[in-house]
Amino acid sequence: METRKLGNSNIEVSVVGIGCNNFGRRIHDVSAARAVVDRAIDLGITLFDTADVYGNGTSESFLGETIGKRRSQVVIATKFGWGSPSGASRRTIARTVEASLKRLRSDYIDLYQVHYPDPNTPIEETLRALDDLIRDGKVRAIGCSNFSSGQVSAALDTSARIDSAAFVTCQDEYSLLVRKIERDLMPLMLKRGMTLLPYAPLAGGFLSGKYLRGRPLPKDARLAYSSHHATDVINERNWNMADKLRDFAERTGRSMLNIAFGWLLARPVTASVIAGAMTPEQVELNVRAGNARLSADDVAELDRITK
16 A cells, blocks of 8 residues: 655655544444454555543554554554543643553554644643653644644744754545645645644545435444534435535446545645444455545546635
8 A cells, every 4th residue: 555654754654544532432342343454464464543531541552452463563643632632732741641551561652643732731831742752752732723824823933942852744524525624734744844634534435435315324324323423414405415416426437435535635735534334344345445546637526616
């Protein structure tokens, strides 16, 4: 599988990653998680993305247990700082990183990401704490998630001023249906040498092709059990968009999945598409979609359809 670098770091990742937020949430059996992880590694996936809050830590625990002795073959990205009033303070970081390392059964984290901005902690304090983790060998690189372009710019400027490690990645929602980061954040990332880890690349599965207008929602699908996601995604605008995308898929002989992944990977700022998987079969579909390549004309047409 093709690999790309995380920003200006020396870390390379597969262009398809596994989002592990299902571990401990929808996948409650470590053997089921192991089947997903094993198949992913066998197919060349190296990036596994999790967070300390997923499944109240179970996601990290499952990941650490299932990767085991193959730790050197993979890149583990995890996140911290969601759900705490001072989630990115030095004191909190010192606690959360040790807890994550223990659950992951690892001496280091490849990419440690601030899950959400912390309005109660100066970004300088956060960056100095993360820089210390890198110097101590506990973290290889750092990133941010759900930051505005202004917050990312301020963090990068602060890193330059205090001579600390800087964010190399942003992890944000981005898909054919959700393109708001194109306005300010993506130009900033391109200018500053950062790369993107888009989450929700299929808009909760809506772009997988299994949702059909006027039909019952697929059993056990994310939008069937998560009213929060369904409220955000299922609306007339997105149904109309999905109909046009399905027409494009049929006309070009591609699957909806291939279109969604191929469009994201055509973005020069994208490092890896993070997609969840419940089964080894879903992993295989994601890998095939990650190998799909769209022509410049195809990308331009998709841009027009979803602008």
